[in-house]
Amino acid sequence: MSQTTTHTAGGHSAEARFDAIVIGAGFGGIYTVHKLRNELGLRVRCFEKGDGVGGTWHWNRYPGAMSDTESLVYRYSFDRELAQEVAWNRRYIPQRDILGYLQTVVDRYDLGKDIQLNTAVEAAVYNEEANLWTVTTDGGESFTARYLLTALGPLSAANFPDIKGRDTFRGRLVHTGSWPDDLSIEGKRVGLIGTGSTGTQFVCAASKVAEHLTVFQRTPQYNVPSGNAPVSPEYLAEYRANYDEIWRQVRLSRVACGFEESDVPAMSVSEEERRRVFQENWDKGNGFRFMFGTFSDIATDPAANEAAAEFIRSKIKEIVRDPETARKLSPTDPYAKRPICNEDYYESFNRDNVTLVSIKENPIREITPTGVITEDGVEHPLDVLVFATGFDAVDGSYKRMDIRGRGGVSMNEHWSDGPTSYLGLAVTGFPNMFMVLGPNSVFSNLPPAIETQVEWLTELIGAAEATGRRSVEAVKAAEETWTVTCQQSADFTLFPKVDSWIFGANIPGKKNRAMFYFGGLRSYREKLDAVVTGGYEGFTM
Ligand code: FAD
Numbered sequence: 001m002s003q004t005t006t007h008t009a010g011g012h013s014a015e016a017r018f019d020a021i022v023i024g025a026g027f028g029g030i031y032t033v034h035k036l037r038n039e040l041g042l043r044v045r046c047f048e049k050g051d052g053v054g055g056t057w058h059w060n061r062y063p064g065a066m067s068d069t070e071s072l073v074y075r076y077s078f079d080r081e082l083a084q085e086v087a088w089n090r091r092y093i094p095q096r097d098i099l100g101y102l103q104t105v106v107d108r109y110d111l112g113k114d115i116q117l118n119t120a121v122e123a124a125v126y127n128e129e130a131n132l133w134t135v136t137t138d139g140g141e142s143f144t145a146r147y148l149l150t151a152l153g154p155l156s157a158a159n160f161p162d163i164k165g166r167d168t169f170r171g172r173l174v175h176t177g178s179w180p181d182d183l184s185i186e187g188k189r190v191g192l193i194g195t196g197s198t199g200t201q202f203v204c205a206a207s208k209v210a211e212h213l214t215v216f217q218r219t220p221q222y223n224v225p226s227g228n229a230p231v232s233p234e235y236l237a238e239y240r241a242n243y244d245e246i247w248r249q250v251r252l253s254r255v256a257c258g259f260e261e262s263d264v265p266a267m268s269v270s271e272e273e274r275r276r277v278f279q280e281n282w283d284k285g286n287g288f289r290f291m292f293g294t295f296s297d298i299a300t301d302p303a304a305n306e307a308a309a310e311f312i313r314s315k316i317k318e319i320v321r322d323p324e325t326a327r328k329l330s331p332t333d334p335y336a337k338r339p340i341c342n343e344d345y346y347e348s349f350n351r352d353n354v355t356l357v358s359i360k361e362n363p364i365r366e367i368t369p370t371g372v373i374t375e376d377g378v379e380h381p382l383d384v385l386v387f388a389t390g391f392d393a394v395d396g397s398y399k400r401m402d403i404r405g406r407g408g409v410s411m412n413e414h415w416s417d418g419p420t421s422y423l424g425l426a427v428t429g430f431p432n433m434f435m436v437l438g439p440n441s442v443f444s445n446l447p448p449a450i451e452t453q454v455e456w457l458t459e460l461i462g463a464a465e466a467t468g469r470r471s472v473e474a475v476k477a478a479e480e481t482w483t484v485t486c487q488q489s490a491d492f493t494l495f496p497k498v499d500s501w502i503f504g505a506n507i508p509g510k511k512n513r514a515m516f517y518f519g520g521l522r523s524y525r526e527k528l529d530a531v532v533t534g535g536y537e538g539f540t541m
């Protein structure tokens with residue numbers, strides 16, 4: 001081990017050489033540090049570019065930010081004692097409480113001393129001879145490690161479109177993914193661009209406090225109620241009593257959201273029964289439940305999908321008083337993006353202080369120092385302009401780093417046709433580098449997917465350490481096969497029929513291809529088990 005000691009941006013007194021370097025301190029990175037350091041006994045250093053841990057929940061502090069998969073399964077399962085202590089008393093958790101929870105986990109396992117904050121990793125280069133990764137930070141420091149674990153986040157590189165005049169705006173212009181703590185929208189004239197999960201959450205919160213909210217919508221999406229409400233003490237007691245069974249069900253399900261997925265095809269029942277089931281689930285609330293808990297084929301069969309879509313459109317008509325606003329809010333595409341749910345999205349448009357502008361019909365001509373001008377010549381005066389325009393998802397944070405594997409080949413070169421991986425975890429030519437939620441990981445509620453991957457990688461690294469293997473690398477054919485499997489799993493659904501970040505279609509010029517495995521968490525876990533049983537099939541060790 002090197003004796004070099006350096007002082008770092010995070011104030012750590014750091015050894016320059018580690019067994020493992022982890023990048024990112026969200027759900028993925030935090031758990032990785034815990035497993036590798038506290039269970040495998042490795043010397044680990046984690047680098048995080050933010051000034052706090054929490055990842056998504058550190059950055060996304062916009063009004064209304066909260067989970068939309070349910071609180072009792074939007075967390076780690078590994079710490080059952082903590083689950084007995086932490087009482088989340090609502091069905092969904094606000095951003096600050098998720099952040100507080102992640103900070104508690106970091107403190108509880110004494111992880112903070114090995115997490116170096118305010119440190120962006122700019123490059124990671126593999127040295128084949130030494131079998132070491134050298135990581136260089138924005139502070140100009142270098143560190144080496146045998147293992148590199150990237151937990152950069154699938155939704156952490158902001159998409160901040162350069163709309164004409166953007167930089168001339170003299171009010172506050174912000175992206176929801178880096179919401180400043182000192183910005184209050186109370187009593188302000190607020191403009192919002194973007195109506196995905198983020199934008200719609202923002203509408204629900206901002207409409208209640210802004211003087212006026214102007215929503216610039218490009219493509220309407222299907223929203224269902226979240227059913228947010230307090231969680232009763234009895235429900236919580238039941239959760240604690242049945243903890244193992246609940247998490248077992250999550251791991252054996254497809255989208256890992258804690259409800260039973262339907263196995264009834266929508267068209268196998270009468271129209272009346274379909275409406276009854278849709279209504280029942282509308283009343284229960286939750287987007288994933290509406291898409292996967294009503295019928296088995298909403299995401300796969302065009303007729304079933306249209307039935308669900310039509311049901312939601314009928315609700316929009318019922319809820320939104322102004323018919324023209326209701327028309328603009330009604331999607332016509334298939335219902336095939338990551339499902340959205342909110343407390344009172346459509347109701348927000350009945351408020352006098354909320355205006356909807358369809359920028360498909362009436363595009364933004366320009367952002368000016370004082371607001372936004374649309375093609376019809378109307379100027380919308382604004383104090384705050386919010387970009388809820390999403391992320392360069394999945395590989396976005398990878399592309400922003402210089403990662404070089406065997407022979408100096410960069411990840412960007414390897415991914416020039418779009419991001420690929422073996423199992424979402426490893427890439428050919430990048431030995432001993434492992435990703436958490438890398439491209440082609442499983443499409444589901446994400447904490448259980450993260451736990452699955454981190455636990456599996458810990459076993460893999462443990463096995464490599466125990467047997468003295470110098471390096472572990474994905475085999476090219478295995479990566480190619482997994483890429484095809486993921487594309488096929490996507491093609492089996494209707495998701496490729498609409499443009500969304502899930503396929504990279506939200507970023508101009510980005511290759512449109514599957515970036516997730518759509519076979520579900522259960523099947524993904526079975527695949528991982530089979531790889532181990534096959535002697536780490538698809539890896540060279
Ligand atoms: P992140 O939490 O994104 O953490 C990655 C970290 O890596 C970041 O802190 C980033 O700063 C850091 N990083 C990146 N590049 C570098 C670098 N070069 N150097 C140093 N650090 C770097 N998923 C669900 O399943 N359910 C939900 O309800 C849900 N709600 C969401 C709400 C919002 C607003 C958003 C944006 C996402 C939501 N997601 C949800 C997805 C969410 O991202 C995941 O659930 C989970 O938090 C991902 O954890 P992670 O550790 O993989 O990534």
Ligand code: NAP
Nearest residue numbers: 066067068161194195196197198199218219338388389390
């Ligand atoms: P998103 O789903 O990609 O939505 C971005 C929005 O911005 C879309 O309405 C998009 O319109 C619009 N947009 C993008 N570029 C634009 C441009 N140049 N001009 C005008 N409009 C533009 O991003 P997101 O809402 O941040 O959500 C991303 C994912 O994060 C979600 O799917 C979810 O997985 C997660 N998330 C979850 C929650 C939650 O509820 N817990 C909250 C936030 C995020 P088009 O559709 O026309 O492209």
